[in-house]
Amino acid sequence: MSSSAIVFYVLSGLILTFGILTVFTRHIFRAAVFLLLCLIGIAGIYIMMEMDFIAAIQIIVYVGGIVVLIIFSIFLTHQAGEKLSRQRPIRIFLGTILAGAGFVFTTWILMNHHFVSSNEPAVDNSVRNIGRYLLDYKTHGYVFPFEVISVLLLAALIGSIVIAMKEKKEN
Numbered sequence: 001m002s003s004s005a006i007v008f009y010v011l012s013g014l015i016l017t018f019g020i021l022t023v024f025t026r027h028i029f030r031a032a033v034f035l036l037l038c039l040i041g042i043a044g045i046y047i048m049m050e051m052d053f054i055a056a057i058q059i060i061v062y063v064g065g066i067v068v069l070i071i072f073s074i075f076l077t078h079q080a081g082e083k084l085s086r087q088r089p090i091r092i093f094l095g096t097i098l099a100g101a102g103f104v105f106t107t108w109i110l111m112n113h114h115f116v117s118s119n120e121p122a123v124d125n126s127v128r129n130i131g132r133y134l135l136d137y138k139t140h141g142y143v144f145p146f147e148v149i150s151v152l153l154l155a156a157l158i159g160s161i162v163i164a165m166k167e168k169k170e171n
Contacts (some may be wrong), residue, residue, distance in 0.1 A: 008048060015041040026083045029074055036067045053130050061153075069156060 018038035025031050039062045118120035123129075134146060 004048065008045070010049070011041050011044045014038075016044070026086070031070070032067060032070050032074060035070075036063055039063050039067065051125060053127055061149075065153060066156065122154065 004144040014094075015038055018034045018041065022031050022038060024149065031157070038059065044056040048057060096112040135143060137143060
């Protein structure tokens with residue numbers, strides 16, 4: 001087994017472990033930290049696939065933006081040390097059924113899809129080429145989705161501020 005396969009299995013194991021800990025921990029701050037570690041592991045997988053730009057975006061947007069925003073919201077609402085309430089057994093059962101159905105559906109799609117090899121050359125994933133695709137208005141224009149994501153991040157920021165604000169009690 002090569003060293004890259006060992007690193008892949010270690011990263012995959014860490015991602016699965018932190019993902020499970022994110023879902024099943026009852027401490028909200030620990031869940032946010034486990035999510036942060038899980039997303040960093042996914043960035044490591046992107047680096048192994050030589051997709052450095054996507055790994056950087058993963059760290060900047062998700063780790064640096066969304067998770068930090070979640071952690072700030074937790075601290076601003078003063079709920080960092082509180083435990084979440086236990087879930088009812090019916091919700092655990094339904095969640096397990098839905099997750100299993102999603103797994104079976106995904107597996108079915110992957111088994112029934114016919115993957116074909118392409119004769120076209122591989123896409124150049126340099127930062128220069130990605131920048132051209134992002135800023136191109138006509139053929140491969142990704143400016144609109146990029147702007148939609150920026151509005152989504154702004155809405156998440158405003159939503160976290162509204163949730164974190166406490167109403168002043170009138171005397």
